[in-house]
Amino acid sequence: MKRDTTLVVGASGATGRLLVEQLLRKGMNVRAIVRAGSALPSHLLSHENLTVISASISDMPQAELTKVVAGCGSFVSCLGHNLSFKGILGKPRRLVTDAVRNICQAVSQGESDRPLKFVLMNTTGNINHDLNEVVSVGQKLVLALLRLLVPPHADNEQAANYLRLKVGQDNPQIEWVAVRPDGLINEGQVADYELHASPTRSAIFNAGKTSRRNVAHFMSELITEEGLWNEWKGQMPVIYNTP
Numbered sequence: 246m247k248r249d250t251t252l253v254v255g256a257s258g259a260t261g262r263l264l265v266e267q268l269l270r271k272g273m274n275v276r277a278i279v280r281a282g283s284a285l286p287s288h289l290l291s292h293e294n295l296t297v298i299s300a301s302i303s304d305m306p307q308a309e310l311t312k313v314v315a316g317c318g319s320f321v322s323c324l325g326h327n328l329s330f331k332g333i334l335g336k337p338r339r340l341v342t343d344a345v346r347n348i349c350q351a352v353s354q355g356e357s358d359r360p361l362k363f364v365l366m367n368t369t370g371n372i373n374h375d376l377n378e379v380v381s382v383g384q385k386l387v388l389a390l391l392r393l394l395v396p397p398h399a400d401n402e403q404a405a406n407y408l409r410l411k412v413g414q415d416n417p418q419i420e421w422v423a424v425r426p427d428g429l430i431n432e433g434q435v436a437d438y439e440l441h442a443s444p445t446r447s448a449i450f451n452a453g454k455t456s457r458r459n460v461a462h463f464m465s466e467l468i469t470e471e472g473l474w475n476e477w478k479g480q481m482p483v484i485y486n487t488p
């Protein structure tokens with residue numbers, strides 16, 4: 246059986262490693278870019294379908310990234326700024342946006358007979374401006390403050406904007422989905438979850454819960470299930486745990 250290959254960035258993160266596990270379980274080949282000093286669990290590292298590239302995506306020369314991207318049919322970013330002073334306020338301030346842009350540019354250097362898939366792990370704190378998503382004045386104010394004062398929030402917004410506005414809806418080389426979880430929690434097993442085109446609750450004043458395992462499950466299904474991909478491509482689905 247010819248297996249497809251997915252490149253995962255942010256693979257060492259709490260959600261990224263769950264995604265790698267689920268993709269490997271589905272028989273996919275996975276390339277994971279993991280920076281020095283970080284690691285994946287040993288049961289994943291020993292898997293024959295996993296290739297780990299030891300590098301920091303934010304420092305990777307474009308020519309090298311183009312080589313890593315070649316031969317991949319799908320790309321997932323589970324990147325997020327570390328919750329430390331340096332992670333939130335230090336460089337790279339546009340970790341996620343730069344990675345999304347650089348991967349998309351590397352993809353556009355290659356040749357493929359079909360559009361390749363890009364899945365971005367985003368947040369319900371980001372509004373999909375393609376839809377008429379209404380948020381309260383209070384939430385708008387808080388989001389404006391976050392945008393100004395918390396670089397990772399602006400980064401998440403700009404990363405999704407890159408896909409929405411630069412890659413767009415009819416790109417012959419790349420199709421995309423930006424997955425928006427609410428408050429992330431850890432759970433031991435994949436459980437029931439709900440998908441919505443737009444948030445059904447306030448991300449700021451009434452946040453729901455989304456387990457990282459469910460996010461990883463949905464993202465892996467987007468990669469392998471064509472029907473699901475066609476249902477959500479070019480959109481920013483919101484994922485909540487079923488209460």
Ligand SMILES: NC(=O)c1ccc[n+]([C@@H]2O[C@H](COP(=O)([O-])OP(=O)(O)OC[C@H]3O[C@@H](n4cnc5c(N)ncnc54)[C@H](OP(=O)(O)O)[C@@H]3O)[C@@H](O)[C@H]2O)c1
Nearest residue numbers: 255256257258259260283324325327367368426427428429
């Ligand atoms: N917390 C929430 O409730 C919530 C809700 C919705 C959405 N989100 C979004 O979900 C995303 C992922 O969440 P998570 O909890 O799975 O994240 P996480 O565990 O913090 O993982 C972040 C990943 O990004 C990598 N990374 C961080 N800084 C980097 C840098 N400078 N260069 C290269 N790689 C770097 C980390 O690598 P290392 O292992 O090397 O550090 C790790 O692989 C984030 O974008 C977050 O904004 C969060």
